[in-house]
Amino acid sequence: MLSSEGSDPDTLLEVKGLEKHFPISRRAFSQRKAGAVRAVDGIDLSVRKGETLGLVGESGCGKSTTGRLVTRLLEPSNGTILFEGQDITHLPTRTLRPLRRDIQMIFQDPYSSLNPRHTVGSIVAAPLLVQRIPTPNGIRQAVQELLELVGLNPEHYNRYPHEFSGGQRQRIGVARALALRPKLIVADEPVSALDVSVQAQVVNLLDDLQRELDLTYLFIAHDLSVVRHISDRVAVMYLGRIVELAGRNELYASPRHPYTRALLSAVPVPDPDRRQRERRNRILLTGDVPSPISPPSGCRFRTRCWKAQDRCAAEAPAMLEVGGCHQVACHFPLEGTDDD
Numbered sequence: 290m291l292s293s294e295g296s297d298p299d300t301l302l303e304v305k306g307l308e309k310h311f312p313i314s315r316r317a318f319s320q321r322k323a324g325a326v327r328a329v330d331g332i333d334l335s336v337r338k339g340e341t342l343g344l345v346g347e348s349g350c351g352k353s354t355t356g357r358l359v360t361r362l363l364e365p366s367n368g369t370i371l372f373e374g375q376d377i378t379h380l381p382t383r384t385l386r387p388l389r390r391d392i393q394m395i396f397q398d399p400y401s402s403l404n405p406r407h408t409v410g411s412i413v414a415a416p417l418l419v420q421r422i423p424t425p426n427g428i429r430q431a432v433q434e435l436l437e438l439v440g441l442n443p444e445h446y447n448r449y450p451h452e453f454s455g456g457q458r459q460r461i462g463v464a465r466a467l468a469l470r471p472k473l474i475v476a477d478e479p480v481s482a483l484d485v486s487v488q489a490q491v492v493n494l495l496d497d498l499q500r501e502l503d504l505t506y507l508f509i510a511h512d513l514s515v516v517r518h519i520s521d522r523v524a525v526m527y528l529g530r531i532v533e534l535a536g537r538n539e540l541y542a543s544p545r546h547p548y549t550r551a552l553l554s555a556v557p558v559p560d561p562d563r564r565q566r567e568r569r570n571r572i573l574l575t576g577d578v579p580s581p582i583s584p585p586s587g588c589r590f591r592t593r594c595w596k597a598q599d600r601c602a603a604e605a606p607a608m609l610e611v612g613g614c615h616q617v618a619c620h621f622p623l624e625g626t627d628d629d
Contacts, residue, residue: 299338300336301336301337301338301372301472301473301505302371302372303336304332304355304369305369306332306333306367306369307329307334307355307369308327308331308368309354309358309363309366310326310328310366313325313326324582326581326582327581328354328529329351329354329529330351330530332355332526332530333531333608334531336473338503338505339499341499341507341522342508342520342521343508343510343522343523344523344524344526345510345523345524345525345526345552346525346527347552347578348511349578349581350528351526351528351529351581352526353397353478355509356394356477357477359392360394360475361377361385362394364379365379372388372473386420389469390420391469392471392475393465393471393473393474395466395474395475396477397477397479398482399455399458399459399461399482400450400458402462403450403461405449405450407449407450408446408449409441409445409446409448409449410428410429410446412450412465413432413461413464414431414432415465420469422468422469432446438464438467439461439463440460440494441464455482455484455487456483456490456491459480459491460491460494463495467502470502471504472504473504473505473507475506475507478511479508480510480512481510492518495508495519513552513553517541521536522536522614523536523537523540525546525549525552527548527589528579528584528589528590530618532590533545533546533549533615533616533617534617535616536614543615545615545617545622545624546618546623547596547619548593550623554572555572576593578593586602587601587604587606588602588604588606588618588619596621596623600620606618
């Protein structure tokens, strides 16, 4: 799909044909497999150095599983993961450990991702100790500098997670991810569990840190407004596959896949006058998302798509360029702003 980007020396991460199938059994403790949940079912992605690639989609589409595959917290069922040209798809734990310095993750829930029995100091210091990173001025000062970098009081070194708000806990998670000075950070819905008033603060923090530390992000979210603010390119995922990929401005101005158009039509509009005008263009999808255990034949979105035809059931659409770097997997892509 992205052969031209894959040869780009500025490509930091490249994913080809990535799959993750979770086997299911007929009954508990049985070894007989009844099928598999096809959480991620053959995706291609590339992330260039210094950019933010947004990965969006409905709950259950496989975007968080993709993030865990990229960080090798999950073992892929098939496909290839290249980091700086090195194949890390099936590296054993011992060989993978040094690469953990370069790939870190910010988790969705700031409450469950921090051990309540440990102080903030020990939580942020853990990566430094595990990787045996030298700290000329001591662990305590190194951790306090990280806390200050993310906007926390360095004197809170000995406090416990329950003494902080949700936004502050997420900042602690960011500090932990930054401890090893990684090249790539996978942010798995880092603001979805936070109050709206705090979300902007955390997103702006990530933006500032990217410029200051030359970071690269894979930003996973379902909030299209947040993704638009922080991303350079956006990939739209549906039922385990990428259905559209484009630059941020192009995708939001002219979505070509019916699913992307439906997602954008559901974004809340703060202007009352504009909201009234755009309410008439709201696209209401019928039916539920099909089961990833037995996805529809052909195009997986066809059971909810108003443009579906016989070809959509018989043939899975390939990801094709529809102009510039805009790619879409649809037999009948939308044109302009028409949603007929």
